[in-house]
Amino acid sequence: MTKQTVNEAELEAVEQVSAEAAAAEESEAAGRKLDAQKAGARVGLTSDEIIINGGRPLKGRIEVRGAKNLATKAMVAALLGKTPSVLRNVPNISDVRVVAGLLALHGVLITRGEQAGEWRLDPSNVEVAHQADIDAHAGSSRIPILFCGPLLHRLGEAFIPDLGGCRIGDRPIDFHLDALRNFGAVIEKLPSGISLTAPNGLKGANIELPYPSVGATEQVLLTAVLAEGQTELRNAAIEPEIVDLICILQKMGAIISMEPNRVIFIEGVPELRGYDHRAIFDRNEAASWAAAALATKGDVFVGGVEQEEMMTFLNVFRKVGGDFDVHDDGIRFWHPGGALKPVTIETDVHPGFMTDWQQPLVVALTQAEGQSTIHETVYENRFGFTDALVKMGADIVVYKEGLHDEARRVKRREFEQAAVITGPTPLHGADIEVPDLRGGFSHLIAALTAEGQSKVTNLGIISRGYENFIEKLRLLGADFVYES
Template identity: 75%
Template sequence: MNSLTKDAQKAAERVGLLSDKIVINGGKPLKGRVDVRGAKNLATKAMVAALLADSPSHLLDVPDISDVGVVTGMLGAYGVSVTKVGEGELLLDPTNVLKAQFHEIDALAGSSRIPILFCGPLLHRLGEALIPDLGGCRIGDRPIDFHMDALRAFGAIVDKSYEGIRLTAPNGLKGANIELPYPSVGATEQVLLTAVLAEGVTELKNAAIEPEIMDLIAILQKMGAIINVEPNRVIFIEGVEKLEGYTHRALFDRNEAASWASAALATKGDIFVAGAKQQELMTFLNIFRKVGGKFDIHEDGIRFYHPGTPLKPVVVETDVHPGFMTDWQQPLIVALTQAEGRSVVHETVYENRFGFTDALIEMGADIVVHKDGLESVTRRVPRRPLEQAAVIVGPTALHGADVEIPDLRGGFSHLIAALTADGTSTVSNIGLISRGYEHFIDKLADLGADFSFED
């Protein structure tokens, strides 16, 4: 058994999945309603932010996913009480923060990369932070250099050992002038969570400005932080002496909403995604429409459906917000296998995010991955040294196969492919999907999917 399978099983256990495998009888349109709760990429960071406060915080619309379980366990190891006070509601009380044993942190972290964001808050609260080797989805190089360089700029001392990384701040943390080499979401979150209690003013250039970042800033402002978002990706943070707890409803999960939209398109289905909002999905909605998909905007969600006419090929370039999210391209590629003509997806954020296409090719898709990317006179996103491109020619009939899930978004894409394909597919490592998709098995059942579990 490899470590990926172990991680999948741990994730499955956290959310109550009974099996590591699912058997899907495909070829049936998905129809019905799914409810999308708070974003994985916000809720977990909001939980970490609670560590900065002197009083309890109340977080609403928290998704029941395994990454939330990871953060809950880590906070508990540091003495933060995390109590479920209602459906999707957590009360986080940091008043008894204490040092945790390294072996506890290492065991709890599992495959998540969330622990790196504990650094700043722990340095403020305890004067040190111990971070294990980081896991996460295997989609390419996700260096922590941006994080460590930023923390050093604040005055942290970083020591690497066989256990992982130990950080200390003997002279406290001071405001800094930081310019990120790339508008990394994680590094931007790191700076925000560190700067709010650092002495003096921090200027962050080339910051990420994703909606989840803006929601985290809103939370920190509720806590007492002073943060100004300037034009051209510049953020100023004035350090304050203390922060109070917050009450906040998490932004909806854009990635889950887009994934169900692509599932509707690929399976010729009709799915109402309750909780989805137009503003945060505008870039995705444009591409969805260009492919030939239909959507109706409602006050309480968005209906995504296949119109019954042939889908059209598109050219997509992933980019940081407000561009087309890298997390959106994988589910969309499954739908593009059913479009008439040649589609191209330029992946500019991660250099190894097309590994999931191997399974699609085995299922009958016509996809060629260009490891060095493709030149194009119509490109709008600047080329990056590690980018790749996928050329998808369709429509192709997909057939059932045995598939092993490699990562979170690729895994959900494999589910979509199995649901689209004629015949039976066995999909293993499904626990990884529970890292970011709440109750996805129940939702598949509600949408009429034909599946069963395999021991």
């Protein structure tokens, strides 16, 4: 079976399972069985390994669809509406299928539209899901925590399983739980997860986040829009995906205003309707392919990308020695020849340099002449992927307690790490295992850059955030063996 056939079949399976879940109301036991089967069928997109013959420039055009970090949250937002929602430009990734499975477990009917990447979500029959079925999704995504507010509004209760996700940091959910308590939620921690109720309904609150967390900001937005009264959120995240989510909620009838200094005001409304929205493009995937073009001395046109949301990355890309052209339908990234230059980068919240951008770029920096320094201030365990690069010949030293550097501005958080990359170092093929989503794609870039053959295993993690990445490698002329 080809890769394309697998994707089509799995998308059709989402529609079929959603319809079956709706019909299964006649038999509670049958419904639970169908949903559990669906949950298990959604996780895998790819086989476990790929063998890459490196040293070949990537050249050609690929398309990037909607952002993982918006599409999944927009699907959750559909729970808030009284009428169906239509989400366009949805990427075919496993995180989307996990959320679709969770929505179906709660009675949301999901169907695919006429256009590729178009999903219709009907929340007319939202219901309580069984904990055993929700548990089937535990560990596959961190999105379930965002179901809390919408489910409390619709059903008066919610259950959240133990959360999974990439092993890049502690990612505590205390910010989420504290915010929900401020709205009036009663939280009980159970061995299998967290149970929430709202015996007196949810009321607007004044909330200040200790850190401008994207997830906690989304939690407040999804809860405040139907909470009684006004909510003031201070120290909010303002990423483009957050702004796009606010646009979706406004289309649904919400009243939300963004003020200076990371302040967001939300006036609760009695009810919301469905939305029709095209998801913003995936900045992280776009930057990953750009880094791949630079590392392999290639030339890649990334369709569907817009300049404004990429400005910080584009500045660094140019400083390193890459070049780009902005077009109406995307951005062309290429290596113009000559030596790449070292840089000093500090990851930060928007509008700073994204933590998800540094991992793919590190591979290109192994080919720069001189010493580059990356200060990671967002996640405390994000340099684990460099072990494989060192195995392949890179000169990278990680400082777990951070590194004093006169070129940077200020120390951002109590925890941080730093990586010093000295180049250029030729990379050679090796057997490597994907550790997390962005680190995994970085390993693909390293294998494509290296001379000789590499075997990359545990590919399923990459499918969480990169749509059809095997087919895109083919389109760009990569030399590899992959059995789907």
